[in-house]
Amino acid sequence: MEHLDAAEFTRFLRGQLSPERAAQVERHLATCGPCAERLSSEGEAVTEVPPDQQEVSYATGAAFGTGDSAVAPSREPVTPQWIKEGRPPERGEQVGRYLILEKVGQGGMGTVYAAWDPDLGRRVAIKLLRMDKQHAEGRTVGQARLLREAQAMARVTHPHVISVYDVGTLGEGVFVAMEFVDGTTLKKWIKEKPHAWHEVLDTFVAAGRGLAGAHAAGLVHRDFKPDNVLIGKDGRIRVTDFGLARLAEEGAEPPRPALPAGAPVDESPELAQLTQDGHAVGTLMYMSPEQRRGEAPDARADQFSFCVALYWALFGVWPFERQRSAKDADYSPASSHKGTSRPSQRTGDLRPVDPTTGAFEPPREPRVPAFVRRAILRGLAPDPKDRFPSMEALLTQLEYRPRQVRLAAGAAAMVLLASVGGYAWYAHGAAARQALVCSGAEQKLAGIWDAAVRKQVTDGLVATGNPQAADVATRVTGLLDGYTRDWVEASTEACRATRIRGEQTEALLSLRVVCLERRLKDVKAVTGLLASADPELLPKAADTVSLLPSLQGCADVTTLSQVEPPPDSPQARQEIERISSQLAQAKALTDAGRYKQARDVAEPAVQAASALGYRPLEAEALFFKGAAEARAGAPEDAERNLTQALRTALASHNDPVMTRSASTLLFAIGFNPERLEEALRWSEFAKASLARMGGNEELEGELFNYLGVTYTRLGKNTESLASLQRALQLVERSLGPDHVRRANILGNMGNAYRQEGQFEDSVRVYTQAIEIRERLSGPTHPIVGYLYYGRAQSRLRLEDFEKAEADAKRSLEIHIAARGPEHPETGDAYDVVGQVYLASKRYREALEPYQKALDIKEKTVGKDDETVSYSALGLGLSYLELDESAKALPLLERVLKITHDPRTQGDAYFGLARAMDAMGRKDPEVLANAQKAWDAFHGVKETEIAKEIADWMARHPSAPVAAKGKSRTAKKGR
Template identity: 30%
Template sequence: MNDPTVSDDPLKTGGAFGSGLGESAFPEDGKGSLIGQHVGNVRIVEFIGAGGMGEVYLGMDERLDRKVAVKVLSPGLRVSDDVRNRFYREARILSRLDHRSICRLYDLVDSSDSPCLLLEYLDGRPLGELVGSLSEEEILDIGIQVAQALAAAHREGVIHRDLKPDNIMVMADGTVKILDFGIGRLIEDIGPEPVLPAEPAHPKAHCGDTPTIQGAIIGTPRYMSPEQALGEPVTPATDVFSLGIVLFVLLEARSPYATEDAMALLAMIPTVRIEEPPSASPALRNFIMRLLGKDPMERPTAGEAVAGLNRIQEAPQRKRRRIWASAAVFIGVAALVGALVGGRILGEGRYRCRGFERHLEDIWDPGIQEALGSGYQSIGRDHTWSLLQPVFEDYSRQWLTLREDVCQSTWIQREQTPELLDLEVECLDQHLQSMASLLLVLAEDPAATVDRAVQAALALPSMEPCLNADLVRSRVPLPEDPEVRRRVAEARKGIADARALYDTGKYPRGWDVLDSLDPSIRSLEYKPLSALSDYVRGLLLEKLGEIRQAEDVLKEALLEAEVGRDDRLSAQAWIRLVWIRGVVLTDMERIDETIEFAHAALGRLGDDPELEGALANHQSILMMIRGDKQGALDFCMEALRLRKLAFGDSHPKVASTLQNCANVLAEMGDAEGALELAGESLDMRMELLGPIHPSVYISLEGVADILNDLGRKEEALQLRQKAI
């Protein structure tokens, strides 16, 4: 091929967008010469930018009352046949394309002097400005949209040939637009590239991103495919390779090549082995390397790229509705908060979905952490704080992750309505209040709550139901009156305080809090609120020994939950009634009917392993009361399965269920099986709650009893001494 010479693209204007064009290659006095003139129905009102040999203006279509971008050849430029044909080719290409992620052509206005294109006006930011500021989830979203646009172009027989971040616009709502098909080509025209006259590069051009015309080579070196760098005919696979480079650059904020010199790049691209992007997740890393295959025939098509990126995005561990579970494993709360406040904003939608960490400033702040840490240290329970702190950090992290996630689903992905977002946020904020109330109770008297602190923190309500759209929509909405809403929020805070007192064993104080709130709650006549209050009142009455009154209050909570359409609270109340009637009162005449109602309530929820596990656990104990040991074991093992599904393999409720199952096996005469489960429960409680927790003492006694039954009396004695 000819000696390559880098030059500016004769028609490179940066596309039809309103900002971020960079410096022009033209003298200042050449700019803006068309302002005030008309092109058909379009009045040119503002100069936007220039590059190469073209200019872009903002125009107003006075007939349709809309903004357009007007792309023209620079004044004074000699319009050769080659240049004019290039301009027409861009119009011909754009006329074939009608896709939401491709800048639209409205019209080609021809004249004897100079043609111009009327294009969709895009008020966004070039993707190049966002390099280094995007998360992998955002990069996946952008990559899918770009691949969809390429697939649409390829179906119409169009190859872009110059895909790069500066030719991709990100709009305020997070949608993507591909620009500048000025050097694009129709598949039907594929063959040797036309040899265009080379020009000296503009002195301010950056070589790595400069469009090149080198004998038979046209494109931007950094993003070229091997076949493109060799001057061979391009195919749709060329654009796919460029997409792989774009994804690499977005992930790593740098080129995959060791040089930015255009000539060196052209020599390097066909043979160099591109490193894997280290910042990418394994699945995305492997897929990018497929996009970057040297052989065009081995690369995925653009349509296959859409499917592949979608599979990565929709993998179970990445799914939006389960992101909280993986967040707890992968990132600390400080890292997440840093990402939220440090990342650059991707349009207006991204701006809406930042800064939620401010809601934690007065809840999980250094002051309360210091108070708790020093409080436990003063009573010689440092280990409790070391166990408790990560639980609250995980809960904070889950809340932040989900709060941003539901926002993005509304304002960026446009997957749901603002009305649903309001319901999800209302639910998430109630969970955050639960954490705030518990922290205040623990900090107030660490010594009195130390034995229940970790269990109470681990019992904070799961946030996953907040993402159940059917569930949050079904509940009676908040009243419209702002003053009533304020009073509801105050009452919810009081109920959360009472629940925190219940979870930490302060039953009389919890009752006093709710008793003082009751007149205000009743006056609001908002059934979801009074149902929640009565449910917590029922729990407190049970612990205070008022069992019959607890049953009556829980029945009242059921009726209010039905009127308020709070299906989950209704199921919780039925399950608690199973416990009270069956286990506490042993009222066998009504228990079967109560269980049926509990199952019916659960059926309205769909899958809810937390509540299903609680009911199965109660039924296991009921079977033992009735003398059905095999039935007890079956229900216990089902409860164990469900609770592991709900809470993970290590949780106090899992440990408690293991101990229950061990007790059943011991009653059935299977001491070896009982010892295995009881030992597992003991180890779990030691790890979760610390070696001197009362639950650990109970487990030690349980294991000692089983060892004694097995005739291993010396080991049993040692365990009892350890418990003492």
């Protein structure tokens, strides 16, 4: 089809095209960028949006200009004309960026419209509060419920739950943009024609899977009914309308009053939906007894509603009297109906009542199997404890279909054997055929992770000549075995979801396959790097494998389907494959600590992706380039590329890259002590981005880890520990308890606890981090050395000198093995050994480690480096305690020339005062240095230390007042 002309645009927007022609236009707009942009501009003209209006993300409230500046505050969105006039929108008018096509449905509170998304070239469903609910009280309740529905649905990523794409503002209200389902409701599907019982059951089981998915995400639907289940023309079933859903994490819900006596029950949704302020809410025909009583329902209430709906769908009647009222909230005592009957909905039909549930026993026709009847009745139990423990348990029971082989009386045993044997052969063959449909994923590992590649990796690591290389190779190959095994399982599951269970379309399978193929490129990049390892790479080999991208993202079909689709041409697809391989290499290099190389690989990938015009890939390339620059110590370049990555990701709906770009901006800008508060603002954008994509625990964990580190740098230890604790929970759930990222977070928590003075907690989390790191990376990994270093300092402050000494010496051993005997970080390890000796008054023993630390640092980083001051200070204080003040004096004076740390300055000034005093220097000079020490510690609010110095000054002969005190250096080393 050629480009659309102006007349065709106008007729399309006004609804004047035939259905066939309108469908052709929609298909054309989905593939023609210029026409889609033109449609958007035509829509803007209809709603009088100024041409210079910035692009606004209604999900985040952020606006982007065209320059390279960071995110700027948004202008207020223009209120559409239909809102001003207080009427529903008409075809062609805008709701956010979406263009209204037609009204498709209406419920008790909301109206749903089909709309066009010009950015992605597809239909969406827009839900708005009904205009007759726009009075003040109804609007407040309704808008809150609509927003709540969006928040609830966004938490669930499941093929049988409707997907939320966007939430936006309209004047004082909100709208929700959702997945458009071209089909019907489950209620209409049931009523339109008779269906076999097993067809009805299969449909409900699929809907039940959606409910179970919501429960797994911590949601209780609270209003499940056939009206809230959609069946698409593609056959996929989706649960919708989470307006009454409640999050489990919100805690106990305050009780509500029970329903008023005589509250009617009716099949009509408009009459059955009770929304009285303060009372139980839901649809009465399906409402559980505890919900009718105003109690806080859990997932078992959804199970009750599901069984009411399934009962009605299978048997054509209701399980309870339709005109029951609130006084029947407990339905009936179990004993009162034994051997009795009550009228059913059918005139003259007296049906027996199940004594356990108080429900009518199901009719004998249709011939629904007994196991289905039993499962439904158990789900209808008045007491939640008597129902199934979960939706999954109920669905498992419903899916059990025993095959009974009935034979006429007197049939020969041979016939029985032949029948059973024939069925067994058929069942075995069917199972085998199904298994073959999705088999063979492991064959894709050929040349990526097989015996030959394993040998190359092992040989490459061993060739570094490091004594630990063989152990590292064993750990690395084990990690790769686990990752590729999970990859095969994920690939097979993606196939089964489409080809066997029919839960997902071929289009969704294609998206998952593309994502999984990208993960294989990541594996190939890592194994190639390890096969050519050098000694510097060896300590980072295990981390490089542990940081391979999670496979969970390849199962997130909602996020995958929102990203701008790739071009159709074979040449473009081939170029995307090539650029993707470059980006996999850039990521592997970054994780291996080769930041400059990673940046050099990412640069041409950025240029190629930009030339191709495929924005999601361009955003990803910009992100990897910026991430490498952030870690290479080039914050300005990193900020520029990460900001551009974020803008490009937003424009192309690449939400994961948008989130990671914002999180990494927090990390990059946070290196500048003067911009820490500014860095925190990016965390708010990252949170909004996570909300837009419906949540992602792995990415959220990464964000909160960066937040914790930034708060630590700001000295906000309470906020730091809260953020790190949140990060720890998220990473445990998404990546497991033994992942390297969990160990990293625990190490950061150890630092924060130590800075806060919570030394016992610091020791505890350091210990957990050490245990994980030693299992994953080996006992001589450099990070393990850092963790022992931190734990030694915390134990030192607890005056647990024996264990502190063991940790300090272990840290030193690891640093010598991993870094060599003359590395500056080995010098730091010598420092902590000296600290232990100094604090435990073993002054003579402290001299050797401090002197070694001083010699190493002078040789490797220079005599005036800040880190030299710590070694010189420890050595000087050790000489001072040994009454060798002449040796202490020049060391302490040297410290004051090179340090900028107020605490180190305070220690040096006080040591200098004591040394001068011991050497008989003039009192004013001695007291002047002591006063400077007091000023330094008082300035950083170290009040106890400042008091010790004041006491010492008071005891000095020239001071007017004498007071008892004690030496600080005997208590604390630095």
